[in-house]
Amino acid sequence: MRPMLATAADRPPAGREWVHEVKWDGMRVLVDVRDGRVSVTSRTERDVTAAFPELDGLAGTYEDLLLDGEVVALEDGLPSFHALTERMHVTKRRQAERLAGTRPVTLMVFDLLRLFGQDLTGQPWTARRRLLVELDLAGRAWQVPQVHDDGAALLQVTADEGLEGVVSKRRSARYLPGRRSPDWRKVAHRRxxxxxxxxxxxxxxxxxxxxxxxxxxxxxxxxxxxxxxxxxxxxxxxxxxxxxxxxxxxxxxxxxxxxxxxxxxxxxxxxxxxxxxxxxxxxxxxxxxxxxxxxxxxxxxxxxxxxxxxxxxxxxxx
Structure with missing residues (x-):
């Protein structure tokens, strides 16, 4: 499966039907947890599990779930794609484990696509988000970031704090694997x-x-x-x-x-x-x-x- 993608926009949409998240400067991944094992794949369905051993701990959370999120590396307290390049190309697990000590990554989880064998992609964003929050996923190497109702205010905050931008999502939107949808819109500060x-x-x-x-x-x-x-x-x-x-x-x-x-x-x-x-x-x-x-x-x-x-x-x- 390939992840759903956002369309570019000049500003976050306004209205109660929209919710807004921070746009992270990282690597988009799907994390499949099943039968005590974790598998991580990139946007292009490349297996990158070996590059991110920090995510192995997700195997101990639930028996079966599929998460959508972004792996980020911090530099001076902010996500940095340049810093992430030290990790994302690693194919040898032992090397990745060494780098995890000096250049750790964090998975920002923002969607739940499967839970206990049930496909959730046909459910609206609000239903998927409610289940994701109820899972209470919080670990040393993963977290579920907050969402916000005011896109314009979040855009200003992300600009002030040096973050990449904002992703806005329609609350009623289904998850469309591999498709770029106007139900998800992204606004970036940095060119x-x-x-x-x-x-x-x-x-x-x-x-x-x-x-x-x-x-x-x-x-x-x-x-x-x-x-x-x-x-x-x-x-x-x-x-x-x-x-x-x-x-x-x-x-x-x-x-x-x-x-x-x-x-x-x-x-x-x-x-x-x-x-x-x-x-x-x-x-x-x-x-x-x-x-x-x-x-x-x-x-x-x-x-x-x-x-x-x-x-x-x-x-x-x-």
């Missing part, structure tokens, strides 16, 4: 985008691109016709191990031609090694210009929970 990598350039002065360090990546956004529009060059945030790990992935997908549907300016194209558009990364940017270019973008991390096909649906981030 972050999920983009596809189409090429890379070596760090200036590091020698031939085949042997050099990663200096920048060339990225794209959906062009509306099934292809990719060039969105600019991203160099900030790629120093050290972050760039080394990304370059290792990109070298598997090198190509002779650029994947973009428009022409890449010569200053950016010269010296670029093109790659197949298979790796999705998250970037933060000052703005997206009128010609769909990222202004002063910073690399945050690889989005292994997204594949390029999902970006064709939604050009503005995860």
């Amino acid at each position: 972050t985008y999920s983009v596809v990598v189409g090429g890379w350039r070596a760090e200036a002065g590091s020698g031939a691109s085949s042997a050099g360090r990663l200096g920048a990546v060339l990225v794209g956004l959906p062009d509306g016709a099934g292809g990719w529009r060039y969105a600019g060059r991203v160099g900030s945030g790629l120093a050290g191990s972050a760039g080394t790990a990304l370059l290792r992935r990109l070298r598997r997908d090198e190509s002779d031609t650029p994947p973009f549907s428009d022409v890449v300016p010569r200053p950016d194209a010269d010296g670029t090694t093109w790659v197949e558009p298979r790796v999705v990364v998250e970037v933060r940017t000052l703005m997206l210009t009128a010609d769909h270019r990222l202004r002063q973008p910073t690399y945050l991390g690889v989005r292994s929970d997204l594949d390029p096909a999902e970006l064709q649906e939604v050009p503005h981030g995860g």
